Amino acid sequence: MAYQKQQFSKEQALxxxxxxxxxxxxxxxxxxxxxxxxxLRKTDVEEILSSLIExxxxxxxxxxxxxxxxxxxxxxxxxxxxxxxxxQKRVSEYCIKKAMKEIDEEDYQKTLEKLASAKxxxxxxxxxxxxxxxxxxxxxxxQKGYExxxxxxxxxxLRAPEG
Numbered sequence: 578m579a580y581q582k583q584q585f586s587k588e589q590a591l592x593x594x595x596x597x598x599x600x601x602x603x604x605x606x607x608x609x610x611x612x613x614x615x616x617l618r619k620t621d622v623e624e625i626l627s628s629l630i631e632x633x634x635x636x637x638x639x640x641x642x643x644x645x646x647x648x649x650x651x652x653x654x655x656x657x658x659x660x661x662x663x664x665q666k667r668v669s670e671y672c673i674k675k676a677m678k679e680i681d682e683e684d685y686q687k688t689l690e691k692l693a694s695a696k697x698x699x700x701x702x703x704x705x706x707x708x709x710x711x712x713x714x715x716x717x718x719x720q721k722g723y724e725x726x727x728x729x730x731x732x733x734x735l736r737a738p739e740g
Contacts, residue, residue, distance in 0.1 A: 584615070584616040585615040585616065585617070587617065587621045587624070587625065589615075590612060590615045590617055590621070590625060591625050591628060591629075593615065594608060594611065594612060594625055594629055594634070595629065595632075595634050597611055598629060598634040598635055599634060602636075602639060602640040602643045602644065603635065603640060604637065604640050604641075604644075604666040604667065604668055605626065605635065605637055605667070606666050606667045607666065608626065608629065608635055609622060609626060612625055612626070637668055637669060637672045638672045638675055638676075640668070640672075641663055641668050641672040641673060641675065641676035642675065642676045642679045644659070644662070644663060644666075644668075644676065645659050645663070645676035645677060645679055645680060646676075646679050646680065648662070649680050649684075649685070649688070653688055653692060653721065654721055654722045655685075655689070655718070655721050655722030655723030655724065656677055656680065656685075656722065656723070656724065657722040657723065657724060658721065658722020659676075659677070659680075659722060660673055660677070661722070663676065686727075689718065689723055689727060689728075689731055690731055692717075692718060692721065693714055693718055693728075693731045693732060693735055694735065696713065696714045696717045696718070697710055697714045697732075697735045700713045700714065707736055710735075710736075711732050711736055714732050714735065715728055715729070715732050718731070718732070
């Protein structure tokens with residue numbers, strides 16, 4: 578039996594979309610894709626999106642702020658990675674900038690230092706010198722999405738005591 582894509586009426590789709598948005602914050606793109614997956618036409622999708630925005634189920638600014646805060650707190654991502662992910666979700670530049678301001682500067686620096694220190698201490702093994710530790714710690718922090726100039730400063734500070 579061939580897979581039949583489920584079709585929903587506009588009203589059913591609106592109810593499902595409200596539930597989808599009520600469960601957790603969503604980006605406009607995520608909701609739009611979901612609505613198209615219900616087999617709706619472009620005009621219906623646009624109308625439902627408008628309705629969700631009017632009823633405050635969908636708010637890109639709120640989504641961006643929550644996404645940024647969550648990824649920083651839970652996954653300890655840096656700003657570079659968070660910005661990239663928000664761009665992938667087609668969030669506006671304005672909302673991205675606003676969301677970045679939600680991340681407390683002091684917490685950000687402390688988290689970066691904590692991650693750097695933990696990684697530095699975890700690099701062990703045969704022939705491991707401070708160059709290897711620096712390289713591995715730097716790569717790890719850049720991959721987490723921290724800005725290269727902040728990473729360089731933090732790694733230099735870790736190296737100094739061994740110096």
